[in-house]
Each structure stands twice: as C-alpha cells, then as structure tokens.
Amino acid sequence: MSGNDANLERFMQQLLIEGQRQKFTEQVHTLTSRCWDICFADYRPPAKLDAKTQTCLQNCVNRMVDASNFMVEHLQKEGAGGHAFS
C-alpha cells in the first residue's frame, strides 16, 4: 500500500467515525424529544430532576431501543416469509 492509499484510508476512517458520531447525536435528539414528552407529560418541570423521572428517562431509552429491535426483527421475519413490501 502506498503512502497515498494509507492516507486516504485514514481519511475515510475519520469520515466514517464522524458519521457515526452524528448519527448518535441525532438519536439522542429523537429520544430526548420522545422521552421528554413521556416522562414530563403531566406536570411542570420540577426544581430538580428527581430519581423517579431519571428512572423514567432511562427506562424510556432502553424500551425505545427494545421496541426498535423488536420491530426490525419482526419485519425481517416477514420479509423472509415473502409477503413484505417489495
């Protein structure tokens, strides 16, 4: 591999990592929006983030990931069955 190729390789790697970082930020954004609506639904923002709300937010993130996993698996199975969208 020439120095030029190694150079390009490293650059592409950096771009990939930056892309993943951006994707992560986007996911945090989406989740904050959804979980805020769920966990702060009924009351005005409290003076402190209490333990109950913290647990709600953490559970919200994990259940959203679970839900995403579940739906992806389900859709993949349907796809394998041959009657999914084409």
Next chain:
Amino acid sequence: MDIDVEQLKKMTPEQQAQVLQGIKQQAALASAQGLIAELSEKCSVKCVSSPGSSLSSGEKQCLQRCLDRFMESWNLISTTLQKRLQEEAVKGGAAYQNSFS
C-alpha cells in the same frame, strides 16, 4: 451523491483535515440549532399555556426550570444510550445495527 475517489486521492492531508473540520462544524451548528428549536417548542408550550398580558414570574420560573431539566434529560439520555449501544455491540448479532430513528 457520488463520491469521486480519484478526487479524494488527490487531496493533501491538510485539505482532508479542512474537510473534516468543516463537516464537524456544520454538524455542531445543526445540532445546536435543533436543540434550541426543540427546547423553545417544548418549554413554551409547557410553561405558557394560558398567556396573560405579560410573562408572569411563575412562567419565567417554569421556563428556567424547563431549560435546565431538558438539558439534564439530554445528558442523561446520551449517557444511557451510549451504555446501551456498547452492550448491544458486545452482545453482537442483535438486530440493532445503529438503525434506530
């Protein structure tokens, strides 16, 4: 958008660094703008539900708390998601392939 690899190969390390820097700055700007838009919407709706002739002290306090709690929530969610993604990566083979949206 097609990427011309030949063009990329011609770039000097300095040019590569510039491109990367530009991408990062754009992303940081977009992220900050998105966060501000989100905050404004959530907090104004929550705190100013029945607008009076001026912003009351109660509404101001609500807005201040709302901003603080929202930022805290953002940070907590960021940490929680990062931890979960690491667990998923260790587990491997899970359906979750960074495809959450």
